[in-house]
Amino acid sequence: MQNMIPDSEIHMGHRERMRGKLIHHGGDIFDTYELLEMLLYNVIPVRDTNPIAKRLLNRFGSLDGVFFADAEELMEVDGIGEAAARYIKSVGTLPEIANSYVTLNHPLETFDDIGRFLTEYFAGCFEYKSAMVLFDNSMRVIDVVEVYRNDYDRGNVLAAPFIDTAISFGAAFVALVHNHPYGPLYPTHADLLTNGIILSAFIGAGVKVIDHFLICGNKYIGINDMTHVKREDELVDALELAIEKAESRREEHSDV
């Protein structure tokens, strides 16, 4: 019987079909050599990468073996040039980069850990800043993001940038922080008002707020103990308590 498809067209659209399968069904349905074959599309745009992928796996035994091999060894495989070897080597460094990310992030387990961390963060800063420490679910710091600069003291602070940042980083917990570079070490009435707005927005967003830190020089306080706040009605109590605390601090300060 005559072959209906000419040999030259057998592989036509092959790459598109493979891409479609990966997008719709995920990587589970592919053999390891097929995943490697697709990876090589990016650096070998014209040739059939299927036999090259198979040769690589035969030579080095596994995908890990391929990524672990020297560039010179990779170039000994038929079909792998200098650019492809460099590409494979660089793609293989992803876990190192991911792991360095993990080790850089150490857990901050107590209120004082976070406070000390933040005094270091604000050391030498004489501008008014509002920032947020983002934690993952193991209390490792994902990042510290500055949300407002200078504007914070003027009271025109919105909750939306805080919420957007926390959600986009995938944070499970956050610690709010702002500084009073020239004192005092107690929250102003505007601070408490802003704190309430941001906190209620976070409760709605389902992100837990550890506390709102206020940094002044090498000293820090938590504006309120928010660890127990889970519902809107508890928030009102917590804010009232915070206002009372702030008032008493203000009185202590004026006595001094």
Add this chain to the structure above:
Amino acid sequence: MRLFDEYAYMSFYLKSVDNGKKGTVDKLFKKYHSIEQILQRSYDELEEIAGAQGAFLLTLLGQVTSRRFTDEIKVGTTCSSDDIERYVRWMYFGLSSERIYLILLDGKGRYIETLRISEGTVSMSEFVPRRVIELVSKCKSNPKYAVLAHNHPGGTCDPSKSDEFATDVMKATLKGLGVELVGHYVVAGRDIEKIEVLPRDRT
């Protein structure tokens, strides 16, 4: 330093997208901030920023890296609980959807195969015991032990009540097939939590 490394890595990897311009990489980091976060996004989310070619490459990167480490365990490999934990962690690397897997082991703790039970959350609506029975009974290698795993992409790995309930249902289902459930892992990003499966009540 970290961001520079990640940025340089991604720029190199995606250099064929938008002809080597940095626009795509800038947008990706501006929105998702790290490679880990980028690789956990769905194809559709990535396509909006990186286009079809970029989204394909990023999806592929997650899958290739996952396969690189899950391939360390082959059929017949004797698995310790640490091996299984590492295997499960990498199995979910770069996955944006929730999936349930069942890992089957023989009587000596040697790996047989991994079955994809379903996509969705581990709850009664998604986890169908009949499907488990069909898949496990097809396995000809005489499985004796099984490990259940599912993920909470973007969430925490704290097991929910429905996770614990699903563990009990799965345990009972497998018991009928002569297979003992020895663990249930919940994965969320880099974190992994094991739900202990209590021994059978002998009374």
